Amino acid sequence: MIKDLPIASIRFKSIRQEQKLTQQTFAECLGISGTTADIERGKTKISGEIVTKLFQLYRINPLWLFGESNEKYLHPSDNTLPKVVTLNSEEQENVMMVPVKASAGYAHNLQDVEWYENLPAFDLPLPEYRNATHRAFQVKGDSMHPVLHQGEWVIARATERLSDIKPDNLYVVVLPDTVVVKKMIVTNEHTQLISINKEYPPIECPTSEIQEVWQVVSKITTNFEVPEYTYDKLAQEMKAGFEAIKSRL
Known part of the structure; x- marks a missing residue:
């Protein structure tokens, strides 16, 4: 019966269920062979x-796990800088690219240098991208319409501290099981992740679950649309301008 199980086993299982993972997938995340x-x-x-590993991935308090504390999560430090950076042959930081398919793996491999080596990377020889760590993340879904679209890439600068976050900026937020692009409102206990598309309600998550934060500074898109501007429209605007001038004479 479940009441005869060690409390650590019960709480361990509850963590897996909260993450909605199978026993095999959870084992892979924790580096366990089998399930x-x-x-x-x-x-x-x-x-x-x-x-x-439970602390690194989910901020689980070891004392809570073994029934010695009611505090499930250990409060993180205010530091949200990335755990790994890569350099090119000139000892300059590369801009690593995290496609949609790699986003879940990214959250689970924040300190795995070998995993990062499999990501594509490029160099931006522009002064705006020097003297700071940048990373490119691919956009998934339409929650940030009309600013960002499915498949576009955002280039984001590493945010050093949660206290640096401003509610009007866009951020890439790395959580234990996913990566999202949102606006943020941060408090000590909980953080609201806010979409631009009003069809999506805000998401609330424990602030302690935030692994990394990146401020969006630019984007890469292949969806470049030029507004339609015809000679007829130009003529209409010129006529309206002349009429306005005549009315003041």
């Missing part, structure tokens, strides 16, 4: 490596 079934049944103890 997490034996841990959840209380047959295998939770190792120190797993405790560390």
